[in-house]
Amino acid sequence: MATTVTRKPAQARPWLSKQLRNDLRAYAFISPWLLSLVVFTGYPMLATIYFSLTDYTIVQPPQWVGLENYQRMFTADPQFWPAVWNTTFYAVISVPLSLVVALGLALLLNQNVRGVGIYRTIYYLPTMVPAVAGALLWTVILDPQNGLLNSMLESVGLPGPGWLKSAEWSKPALILMALWAGTGSAMLIFLAGLKDIPQTLYEAATIDGASSWQRLMRITLPLLTPTIFFNLIMGIIASFQVFGQILASAGSGGTVGPLNSLLMYMVLLYRSAFRSFEMGYASALALVLFVFLVLLTMLVVRSSRHWVYYEGEHPG
């Protein structure tokens, strides 16, 4: 995040008192944000760590229990590992799939055809729909017996799966919902990335006789890797925290989806914190997710050296 203001010489040699006054004025300007950083970021960060080592139910002060919450999570909670598995399954499939679809849509929109604006609007529109509303809508569409999708599948001779009512198909159903609702933003970002690729590169390649496939593989994708990288990280963070659509499509009581197949990590966390009031345990869950996401992000960042292409001067 490179850009910095070049300081003026006049400010580089200030009187102390003037500097101090400047500082104070500036800090007055940013004071709300400082307060926010301390109260809504710094304190919760530290408090989560502390709470996670306690038995805390809000109405009683936290009781120190050491690593008991973590022990319970990894060894005793019958729902922890299923939730980890469900969430990972969902993320591992939906993130790359969404990226590919979003990129495909962006490539499709990056052509010189008439009415692209309208298509762009339509592709982006589902992003506007609140997760709860989207999930309700898809519950109707995915009804195993007489839903829109299965009826259409059956009309072309394909057997319709049980979707949200099936232990095997409930996560694919969720991924389908995510493809509809979640690709719009990534698509727009890809589209912006595509617009930034200098046209001259393509022209030169065409003269050299490169096919459109070669141009895609040799020019577009390499130059788009920073954007792919960004979308990948955002996608990972979002998909591990999937929540609203689960509550709306499967409820949060009882088993979440057939055989708990939709019990996602955030749902488990929510139930622990706000149903059972086990704030200590829920904090431990939050922290484990956080550490996991940090590690995963670091891994992606590390790997990015090998596949993200940064030009000398970035066109941003």
Added chain:
Amino acid sequence: MEREQHEGRRSVMSRRTFLRSLVVAGSAAVVAACGGNTAPEGGPAASAPGTAGGGGPVTIEWLNRYHTPVTQTLLPEIVSAFEAENPDIKVRYENPGSGEGYTEQILTRVAGGNPPDVATLFEPPVEFATRGALMELDTYMASATLATPDAFYPAPFRSCQWQGKTYGLPSSAGATAIFTNPAMLSARGISTSREGFPRTWDELKALDKEFIVIEGGEVKQAGFVPFIGSSWAYPVWSAINGGQIYDAANNQYTIDSDQNVEWVDYWLRWLDDNYGGDLEAMTIAANWASNYSDSAFYQGKAAMTFEGSWSCTDAEIPFEWEVVHLPVGPSGSTSYTAFYPNWWVVPNGSKQPEAAFRFIEFISTTGWTIWYRTIMDTPAWKQFPPTVITEKLVATIGEERAASVNAFFADYLNSAAEMWTSPVDTFASEQVSLAVEKVLRKQQSPREALAEAQQLAQAKLNEVLA
């Protein structure tokens, strides 16, 4: 499945454990002022903010749980009927935001020292009581005229008790039955009478087979599918096979008892023998649970189904139907009904416990008539006048049949299965239903799956008892 959607029924909420710390319920310390006590700005017309003046009538605050359109019209009726009988008490009620936050609201308000005076529960009071969130009602009941301990059907009343003490009153006991489609039965020359209905699972399973139509591997029609839907009612299936899921007297779960293994194994064979063994394919083919408009029963694709009395008015079944008893399993001898009460409790720390008790006594005895006229959720009060019959029932099936159905449920409640009595009921039920599902989806054997559920449930229970 259907059951899960029914307002006020179990799965709207599930908490596996509660505030362990609600032991402190009484301690007004800590966090006061959780938003719950603010009056809804311009809420329902009836919730006029009452003020409890020094000598004037006292105002009790009722944390309401109902929000379906029809119940919204009944609430003011009930309140005004009660206030007419008790001029010294005013009732102010609030609507909760969603089922989600309801329990949290009760618990934190109890903990914060500003609880409502009355709360409606759709989950067993025992779960709250063992955390010290509820007031014992026995002293009030001792001097009560209507709500005495023996005035209620025994099992529904015991669902309010923990170790001999009473923590709530059941207004409804929502009895259940097997609903049949007599037209489908008689078309095959099968008796449609209650008396002629199968008495054993073997007979029922054979009867089921009569109706099954499978085309190209897809179940097109069924007789009776016991194993899909209504997992909240599993204790009754255990009971009619002579078993028990939770032994309240000894604080002991008995999920993997021989009777229960036999029951689940019976279902597995039922699925295999009658339906080809593929639960998932069945689920896709139709909704075999319940009797609401998207169900196979409603659409004439299943001859029988299991459901609660409330569906007599909720479901609007478009043909003539009959209700019959559940047959008994190989190890069982008595037919029981499952039931699903609406419970009424006085949270600990209520400022007007006496007035609060009078209100819940009213609603769970004579006051329930107002409700029952519109919604057929069978009363838990034994002296409930048999002449009060849900109006819509009379309108749809005629006076005579309505009276007969009404009497059927009232009588059936005398033999209701023991249920709702565990402090970790929600958690344990979830484990049992997961176990049954694993068996039917061929992931585990009945004994393995139930043993696992047993271990988890007992561990959770011991945690609470400790």
Added chain:
Amino acid sequence: MVSTARTPGGARLARLGRGLLSHILLITVAALFALPFLWLLITSLKTRNQVFTDPLIWVPHPVMWSNYVEAVTAPGFPYLRLLGNTVFYTTMSTIGMVLSSTVVAYAFARMAFRGRDTLFGLTIATMLLPSVVLLIPTYVLFRTLGWVGSYLPLIAPMWLGGAFNIFLLRQFMLGIPNDLTDAARVDGAGDLTILWRVVVPLTRSAIIVVALLHFLWTWNDFMGPLIYLDEAAEAPLVLGLYTFRGTFGGQPEWHLMMAATMLAIAPIIVLFFFTQRYFIEGMTFTGLKGA
């Protein structure tokens, strides 16, 4: 593109063919994305028994406009009140967010002070922090303040600014030529005057982007209202919709549910159609700078 040695007519034909192919693809995909919306509309106009049928019913008959009336008048879904709640708290949140972020961004962009770069780096870092890790202590904090059950937990923090918005506005403000602000300063204008008179007018479109994105985010937020509001009278649309799901006896009345869903998403879609230029600008910016 293939060979340049083609006849002009052949090249034109190829281009035409490719254009046609593109259009077919674009239209097919558009149909896939739009179909759920269409089905939502169709279902919302059906009778209860027409929702799940075999074969599907594409044209509801009769057209049940009354579903909308019924959904809105159902006590479980007091539409106008939910809409009012949503507009109220979303607007309050957005006003606070825009005001505070603008002021803070100005300081980061146009004022020199010690610790600025460190603080700005910290600001960027918080953007990557998953909100889940802050959830519980924040909840506990609001509970201790006695704010749970009011809109305050949903509004107050927004008046302190947001990392992404500060970042976005700062980037825009950096693009304003120094001459303009210097000129104002020479005229004796203080920072607040410069911000208000010079910088804000020049950052107008970025401010609109921030406002719209935040507005949308707040409008669609589910977890916040779910844990902080506990009365039906306070609920915003998304929460009302979620509650409505469980309010009908027996089974969800899907035809009414769909009418309610339609009503819940309609305002935001209308807003989008009028302001999509800004949305797209905003999203574009997100990606570019993030990368």
